Every structure is written in structure tokens, then in C-alpha cells.
Amino acid sequence: MLSEAAVNEIKDIRKRYATARSCIMPCLYVVQKEYGYITEDGMREIAKILGVKPVLVFEVSTFYTMYNKKPVGRYHVQVCTNISCSIMDGEHIVDVISRKLGVKVKETTPDKKFTLSTVECLGSCGTAPMMQINDKYYENLNDTKVEEILNSLR
Amino acid sequence: MFEPVILKNINIPDSFKLSAYINSGGYQALKKALEMTPDALIQMVKDSGLRGRGGAGFSTGLKWSFIPKDATLQKYLCCNADEGEPGTFKDRAIIEYDPHQLVEGMIIASYAIGADTSYIYIRGEFAFGADRLEAAIKEAYQKNYLGKNILGSKFNHDMSTGVQGRIYAERRPPSSNLLKGEGHCPVSSRRFLPMWVSSENLQ
Numbered sequence: 001m002l003s004e005a006a007v008n009e010i011k012d013i014r015k016r017y018a019t020a021r022s023c024i025m026p027c028l029y030v031v032q033k034e035y036g037y038i039t040e041d042g043m044r045e046i047a048k049i050l051g052v053k054p055v056l057v058f059e060v061s062t063f064y065t066m067y068n069k070k071p072v073g074r075y076h077v078q079v080c081t082n083i084s085c086s087i088m089d090g091e092h093i094v095d096v097i098s099r100k101l102g103v104k105v106k107e108t109t110p111d112k113k114f115t116l117s118t119v120e121c122l123g124s125c126g127t128a129p130m131m132q133i134n135d136k137y138y139e140n141l142n143d144t145k146v147e148e149i150l151n152s153l154r
Numbered sequence: 155m156f157e158p159v160i161l162k163n164i165n166i167p168d169s170f171k172l173s174a175y176i177n178s179g180g181y182q183a184l185k186k187a188l189e190m191t192p193d194a195l196i197q198m199v200k201d202s203g204l205r206g207r208g209g210a211g212f213s214t215g216l217k218w219s220f221i222p223k224d225a226t227l228q229k230y231l232c233c234n235a236d237e238g239e240p241g242t243f244k245d246r247a248i249i250e251y252d253p254h255q256l257v258e259g260m261i262i263a264s265y266a267i268g269a270d271t272s273y274i275y276i277r278g279e280f281a282f283g284a285d286r287l288e289a290a291i292k293e294a295y296q297k298n299y300l301g302k303n304i305l306g307s308k309f310n311h312d313m314s315t316g317v318q319g320r321i322y323a324e325r326r327p328p329s330s331n332l333l334k335g336e337g338h339c340p341v342s343s344r345r346f347l348p349m350w351v352s353s354e355n356l357q
Contacts, residue, residue: 016314025278066278083240121240122279135281 002045006034010049020050024060028067037068065119072115073108075153077101078132081118084125093129094118096146113154160207164251170286172293175254181299187262188307195266207244208234221267231264231272235287235315238277249276249283253290257313261299264311274315287315 002010010027017023024046031042038061047054061067068076077097081090094116098104101114108115124130127139131146138149168174175181187195200215221229233256237245248256260272276284291313294300302310 064278119279121238121242123237123243123246123277125241125243132279137282 002031002034002042006030007045007049010046014050020052021056023050024052024057025064028057028061032067037071071108071112073113075113075133076115076117077150078117078119078122080120080122080124080128080130080132082121084121085128085130088128090129093131093141093146096143097131097150100147100150114150160255161247161252163255164247169251170253170290172254172290172297175252175258180254181258181297184258184261184265184299185305187265188305188309192266192268195262199266218263218266223268225268229267229269231260231267231269233260233272233274235274235276235280235283238279246280246283249280250286253283253287254294256287257290257294258299260313261294261304261311265309270310270312272311272313274313276315284315291315 009030013023013026013030014020027046027050028038028043031046032038035042043057043061044054047057050057061069079085079090079094079097081094085093094105097116101109101116103109103114103116105116105118119132122130122132122137124137124139129141130137130139131141132138133149133153138145163169163174163178166174166178172180190198196215196218198215199218200213202215204214205211206214206217235245235249235256237243256274260274264270264272274287276287291300294313298304300311300313304311
């Protein structure tokens, strides 16, 4: 069950939008914040509060990559492997992190602290290679920097 | 070397705050614009040679002039902050470090075309930028750069953000979503878009 605060947040969001369908995306963020990822129950709760069919919530959540459909670690490490970052050896950054954390892409460390993902362009091409950990950007990466960043989060 | 124009203030301390923006001459253009008629404003922007930054370099004043003058029509301004084409990173710096420049520009454009509501369509990955924009909009409301009777004029305007996500192969995605009254665009619900989206009826 969503907390009362989360339910109220969804109701508040609803007031800002003309139609119930329009506000599904921000509501999904509320559920993600609450559970750490998008649960089926959470989506059903959104549908119930908004008075829409659950399928409308499901279709939105599965379309977008920023909604985690599976649990992720406390730190979600997303490394850009799109063109600019690849030219600057973003794939190598993925390898460095993978080795350091002992997980492959899309995997989570056993202590549930880190999940490693690759992402498409995050609009940080001038400072490639880059990664995003939770909401924060880390730019102009190299082996030493990655090492330091991950150590600081341990 | 080139001289920065749009990004000239992004290295000022607290550049994203209203106080810093005001100190560098912010919102003076809005004051000036509100003293002009929308037509005169559009003509001035046309004459200035200001062009869009989307790649085509289309004349901004000309684009504004395409909006029907009929005051009984409901008009919206939509800002595409869904930057994410690989190799494109010209907007994030403005959003994060000079958000008031975007807000002021949108209010001026809205006054010119007679829009009483505007939306900034920002991608879901730009959480930091979205926070900055929302804070800037809040500050602008507090100082009556947004809201009712802006700076003592008869112009009312509301602005909000919608944090969205990437959309594949959609022509003019933000407006297509607004056209449907939705904040998203699953593949199954695409619609055919008109050639000139500037005057498409949203109803």
C-alpha cells in the first residue's frame, strides 16, 4: 500500500493536469520513490486513485526507460554508451565499473547497493564520457575518477 | 574565438537564481515587451534577425507571426526541453544554469502570440534541470513575472513543467502529446500531425 503522503502527492499532481491520463507519468515517479521501483500493485493503486484502467498506467511505465520495472540498488549507475561517449571510450568506463563492482550490465551487487546500466544520450556530449548515478551527472570520466566516485559511495 | 551570447552568464555564481539574473539585466526585456503591442514586438523580433536554435535556423519573428491573431482562440506555448539527440547538448546548460533566461523568453513569446499558458516539456533524465526550472518558475511567480496582470499590465500567463521521457521517431513530439492532452506518447496512440503545427486546434 502507498503511504498516505504518497497518495496525497498523487492527488495533488492530479489537480495540476486537465485529464487523468495526462498525469500518469509524474504519478509513476511517486510510486518509484516510494518502493524504489515500479511495482504492479503501485500501478494499480495509481489507476484506482486516478480512476483510469490499469492498462493505461502499465503501457506508460513499460514505454520509458527511466521507470525501473525491477528493483535497483541504492545507487543506479547509468553509463552513456551513445555515440559521443563511445568515441570517448564510454564502453571502457562500463568495463571499469563492471570489474570494480563485480557485476555485468543490468545486474545489481549482492549487497543491493549498486545497479549497473547503460543508457542512451543524456545530453552531456561536451563532457563525455559520462555517467549518471541516481539524479547526478558525473562527467569527463577516466579510470581514476570512476574509482574515486565509486569509493565515495561505498 | 567566438563571443558567448546565450551562455554568457552561466559561469556567474548562483547564475540560476533570480537575483543573479536580475543583476545581469534579467527581465528588462519583458518590461520593454509589455509596453509594446504584440504586433510591434513580433516585427521587432523579425527585424532583429533572431533565429531558432533547433537546426533549421528559422526566423523566430516569422514563426510567431504564423499564430492566428484571433483573440478568442485559446493558445499555448510549448517549449521542447527534451534534448537528447546524440551529439546535441546546447540546451541543458541553459536549463540548469540560466533557467530564467528561458522563462523570460517564453513569457515574451507568449505575450507576442497571445498565449495564456505555457508548458516546458523536459525529459525525465534531466531531474536536476527540472528542479532548477521549477524553482525559477516559482521565483518568477513570486515577483509577478508570471501570474495575473504581469508587472501591472493586462497580460496573464501561467507556466508549468512536465517531466517526460524520450519518444522515438515522433515528429514534433511535445506538441503531439499536448494535442492529445496527454503527458506521454505510447506507440499505440500516435496520431497524424499537420504540416503547420503552430495553428493546429488542440480541442
